[in-house]
Structures are given as structure tokens and as C-alpha cells.
Amino acid sequence: MSDEEDFFQAISNFIKGKGGPPDAHSAIVSLGEDFDPEAFAPPKISHSFKEFGAEYPVVRNALKKCRFHDCLAILSGMTTLPELQSNAYRLDVLIHLAFIYAKGKNRPQPAQIVAWFNQLDKGTCGRQEDAAEDVFVANVTFEGDTNRVFEGTGEGNRFYTQLFLSIVEHMPSNGPYLFLKNAIRAILRLSEVIADRSGLPAYCVGETVPRAHIGKPDQNFLSEMRRRVIFSHDELASLGISIDDLAPFIIQQDSIPNLADFSMGHTPLEAMPITPSKDGVIVFLPACIGLAVRHFTISYCLRTGMKKEIEEALIRAYIAHFANEGVLKTFPPPLQTQRIGNQTIAQLVKEIDSGRYLHLLFVFDNFDRFEDGSFMTSNDTDADSELIGKCINHAYQGCSAKDGFREGLTIIVPCGWGRFFGAGLQENPDHWRSEMIPSHDLLTLHHTPAFCVLDLLKILDARDRFEALGFGFIYGNGLLNLYGLLIVTES
Incomplete structure (x- = not known):
């Protein structure tokens, strides 16, 4: 690759979250000349399928000539190919575009299918695809x-x-x-x-x-x-x-x-x-x-009017699951829930080392606003943030009053059903930190043979030291992401 291609690849990797942000000095060195940063601004991301159709007009117009069921079956079958696991995004876009535009009489040919797939590497689809993060x-x-x-x-x-x-x-x-x-x-x-x-x-x-x-x-x-x-x-x-x-x-x-x-x-x-x-x-x-x-x-x-019943059933399912699987290398007694207004939580506090305390805070999501957008809705972030802050302060007060207290960590565990869970975390008390980790990631750590609960403190200590030196961390997948980095660097 040329220096210019290397530079554009770096930008692409950054957009996809695979590298650090490019700076103007690096760009000038790579290209050997000054440039207007605006000239390298990425094109607008498509969101609606109408926008995808406009962004990929060749694909849209070709689909219009093809038979719906043939297009759909072929593209759907391609989603079962393990070699295309990380291309799920563009295949999903193609399937939706077929649903919208494929109303012709022609049978799609292999060369067309390949061309559609390859064309979507440019623009939004290529930029939105990222490395697979789970099994197939x-x-x-x-x-x-x-x-x-x-x-x-x-x-x-x-x-x-x-x-x-x-x-x-x-x-x-x-x-x-x-x-x-x-x-x-x-x-x-x-x-x-x-x-x-x-x-x-x-x-x-x-x-x-x-x-x-x-x-x-x-x-x-x-x-x-x-x-x-x-x-x-x-x-x-x-x-x-x-x-x-x-x-x-x-x-x-x-x-x-x-x-x-x-x-x-x-x-x-x-x-x-x-x-x-x-x-x-x-x-x-x-x-x-x-x-x-x-x-x-x-x-x-x-x-059928069973909102309360399904919410209670989900809480019971979580309690049973943690009781059977364990939590962070321990098998505590079944969680005892607390109902506070419209919110349900459970808490565990444990001394994991001399003077060091782990506070697990399980926050159970409800089905409010599901009918407004199903999996694209979110929890009540304001209410949950306020409750989480009170729980952290209460845990801190109890632990810091004990002789030999050194530090504490709250792990907030959203117990939901697949939609986004957000919370604005307040400033932590002295010698106390808080992090959020999804339930399934918590169980992944629990089942990782080499994992030790004290590793959580090691990870955060290392992160804090780097940040004190002026380095920033972007880890969209949270603590599990950082633990993976720890494993790689120590192996």
C-alpha cells in the first residue's frame, strides 16, 4: 500500500473503532503536504433504508429488476456462512433493501450477488462493520x-x-x-x-x-x-x-x-x-x-395485561440463573430484591481482600416504553442514575466505617432483556470506584478459568495510572474488554 492508502486505512480503522484518532501532523507527514481536514471528513452515515437506497443506487436499481423470493433466499442463506459472520451488517441491509425494492421478474445471477456485496463495502456499510465479538x-x-x-x-x-x-x-x-x-x-x-x-x-x-x-x-x-x-x-x-x-x-x-x-x-x-x-x-x-x-x-x-407478571418472572429468572451459575467465582445465597418505587434492585457486599470491598448492584429493567419502540427504547436513565448513586453512597458509608478500610468498588449489573441500559454515574466517594458490566459479561468473567476477582482492581489501577499520564481509553465493551487486554498483555 502507498503512504496515502496507509493514511486512509488509518482513518477507516479509527472510524470503525480499531485505532486511535489521526492527527493533523500525522496526515501532513503521510501525504507530504498541507491539507484541509474538512476535505477528509467521512461522508454522512445512512440511517433509514431510504437513505441506504440513495447511497447505493446501483444496488437499488438492480434489485428492482429481480424476483423478491430469489433475492431474499440467497441473501438470507449467506447469513449462515461463517466466513461472513463479521459482514452481518451489510447482509442485513441487503435483505431489507430486497424487501423494499425487489419486485421484478429476473432471477439474480451469481455475479450480481457478488457485486451487491462488494459495493456495500464502501460507504456506510463498510464503516459500520466491525470484528465479530461472539460465537456464530x-x-x-x-x-x-x-x-x-x-x-x-x-x-x-x-x-x-x-x-x-x-x-x-x-x-x-x-x-x-x-x-x-x-x-x-x-x-x-x-x-x-x-x-x-x-x-x-x-x-x-x-x-x-x-x-x-x-x-x-x-x-x-x-x-x-x-x-x-x-x-x-x-x-x-x-x-x-x-x-x-x-x-x-x-x-x-x-x-x-x-x-x-x-x-x-x-x-x-x-x-x-x-x-x-x-x-x-x-x-x-x-x-x-x-x-x-x-x-x-x-x-x-x-x-394480554400481564406486564407485572412478566416483569416479576424476569426477575425470578435472573435470581435463579445467578443462583445456579454463581457470581464472580462465588455462589452466594439467592439474591434478595428490594422494590423502590418503580425500580427493583438487589445488592451484595463482600470483602475480597483485606480492607477492599466489592459491592455488586443488580438493577432489574422493566418493560416501560416497550410499546414505543421495543428494543430501541431504553430504561429510565434519570431514575436509575439517582437510585444507583444512593446505593453507592450507602455501600460506601457502611464499608468505609469499618476498621482497615482501604478501597471499594461498585459493579453495576443491569439485568435487562436486550435493550440499551444507561445511567449517569455520579462522582465517586474517596477511595471508591464504580463500573458497569452487563449480566452476560459478568457471567463470562465468572466462567473464565484464569479470572480472579482481584483482577478487577488490577485492571482499574492500570487504567487509572495510564489516564493520570494523559492517555485516554475507549473501551465500548466495558470491563470485559479491559480484561481481554490484560490477558493479551500478560500472555
Whole structure:
């Protein structure tokens, strides 16, 4: 690569979170001349699918000439390729664009599929793709059966889905609950069969770095992609699945006339990842099956007036999960919850070293505002921030009053269902720190053989020393990210 290409690659890496910010001096040295920084400003990011269609007009116009079901089946099958795990973003965009524009009569050709994929490496899609951060496929259990689900790009997908499966499993198997259970059982069965057709073992890891381009596939590629995600009526019957059972997850191409106005991560397709075909159905977003199960369960309970019941059931599921799995190398007694207004918390305080205290603060999310935007909503950040601040101060007062107190750490553990959880953390008391870590990351640390609770203090001590020297840290994935860095540097 030339010096100029190196420079642009550095900018690309920074935009994708893979490097530090470029500075003007480095740019001048790389290019050998002065330049206007505004000239290197990245183009505007597309958000709605209307904007994606405008950004990629060649792809949009080609899709208009192609048959919907053929485009959808091929692109959906490509999401099951482990070598394209880190390209999930652009494949999801292509699938949504196919839903909006593919209304022609031509069958897409291999060269077209390759060209569409490769063109999306430029602009928004290429910039939004990042390295895969989870396994490609994972197991969930429901009513004694194990099924493989695709992790997709949703953080903690398998973890949250399993929590909801545990909730539904404990519901009665009659009346309105039977409809819920039959639907979930059916879509999980399809997920398992897709993973089997694709030859994907549980917990396999695909390509962890996004591919910029792919080459022309062999002549069997298109038929193989279709085979993975299309189910005929006869195949459904042989699996013991009825269309009625799948109905909550089925959507027609023209069901959402304003689909182009939606944005990635907030579309009806993600909650309904199946569409009817001439002879059966196509599972066009296999990686959204876990999210679809959660969305359907929450929606069904809210629609039938069971908001309080599903919130209480989620809390019980978390308590049972931590009791069975343990927390940070310990197996404490079942968490005792506290209800404060509209919020529910649980707390544990433990001396982990002489004079050093760990305060675990579990904050349980509710389903307020779910109907306003489902997984794109967030918790009540103001109320939760205030409560978290009071809990930290209370823990500090109790621990700092003890003889030999040296320091303390509060780990805030959001116990949610997959939406964003935010909190503005106040300034900590002297000799006290606070960090937030999602429940599934907490369990990952717990199950990491080499992990020791005191490692948390080591990580934060090292970070604070670097920051005191003027270095900044960007770690979007939180403490687990920093612990991974610790492992790499010490190995």
C-alpha cells in the first residue's frame, strides 16, 4: 500500500473503532503536504433504508429488476456462512433493501450477488462493520430440547433468549399460553434445522474480521443458499410445524409500506423473520430468531395485561440463573430484591481482600416504553442514575466505617432483556470506584478459568495510572474488554 492508502486505512480503522484518532501532523507527514481536514471528513452515515437506497443506487436499481423470493433466499442463506459472520451488517441491509425494492421478474445471477456485496463495502456499510465479538451459533434449551440459534449482532442474544425461554417454559401448557409455547417451539425448530443444514456446530466461531470483497462463487452456490433457509409445506409438516404456529413470526413483503423509513436495529422484520413463499416459507433473518422470541413473548404478555407478571418472572429468572451459575467465582445465597418505587434492585457486599470491598448492584429493567419502540427504547436513565448513586453512597458509608478500610468498588449489573441500559454515574466517594458490566459479561468473567476477582482492581489501577499520564481509553465493551487486554498483555 502507498503512504496515502496507509493514511486512509488509518482513518477507516479509527472510524470503525480499531485505532486511535489521526492527527493533523500525522496526515501532513503521510501525504507530504498541507491539507484541509474538512476535505477528509467521512461522508454522512445512512440511517433509514431510504437513505441506504440513495447511497447505493446501483444496488437499488438492480434489485428492482429481480424476483423478491430469489433475492431474499440467497441473501438470507449467506447469513449462515461463517466466513461472513463479521459482514452481518451489510447482509442485513441487503435483505431489507430486497424487501423494499425487489419486485421484478429476473432471477439474480451469481455475479450480481457478488457485486451487491462488494459495493456495500464502501460507504456506510463498510464503516459500520466491525470484528465479530461472539460465537456464530449457540445452544438454547426449551422444554427439554436443545436448539441452535444464530447469535447475530445483538449483544447477549443467546443469554437473553435463554432467560425468556426459561420464563415461558414455566408457564402453564394450556389456554392462551399454549399458543405462545407452540409458536416458540416451532421457530426454534426451524433455527435448529437451518444450523444443521449449514453444518454449523454449537459455539463455532466464524470469520472475526469483516471481508471487504468476495469472489464469484461456484455454480452450486445459489441453490445451496436457498436450500438452507427455504422450507416447503411438506418439510414443515415432517418437522411437526404448522403455518398457524409460525404465524406470529410471518410477514409479507408489502405488509409494511413505510419500511424504507425504518433504520437498522429497529425494523418490523427483526421481530418477524419469516415470509411466505410460493410453496412454503423463507426464514430470511435467521440471526433474529432469538430477538423474535423475546419480542413475541413481551408483546404477548403486554397485550394480554400481564406486564407485572412478566416483569416479576424476569426477575425470578435472573435470581435463579445467578443462583445456579454463581457470581464472580462465588455462589452466594439467592439474591434478595428490594422494590423502590418503580425500580427493583438487589445488592451484595463482600470483602475480597483485606480492607477492599466489592459491592455488586443488580438493577432489574422493566418493560416501560416497550410499546414505543421495543428494543430501541431504553430504561429510565434519570431514575436509575439517582437510585444507583444512593446505593453507592450507602455501600460506601457502611464499608468505609469499618476498621482497615482501604478501597471499594461498585459493579453495576443491569439485568435487562436486550435493550440499551444507561445511567449517569455520579462522582465517586474517596477511595471508591464504580463500573458497569452487563449480566452476560459478568457471567463470562465468572466462567473464565484464569479470572480472579482481584483482577478487577488490577485492571482499574492500570487504567487509572495510564489516564493520570494523559492517555485516554475507549473501551465500548466495558470491563470485559479491559480484561481481554490484560490477558493479551500478560500472555
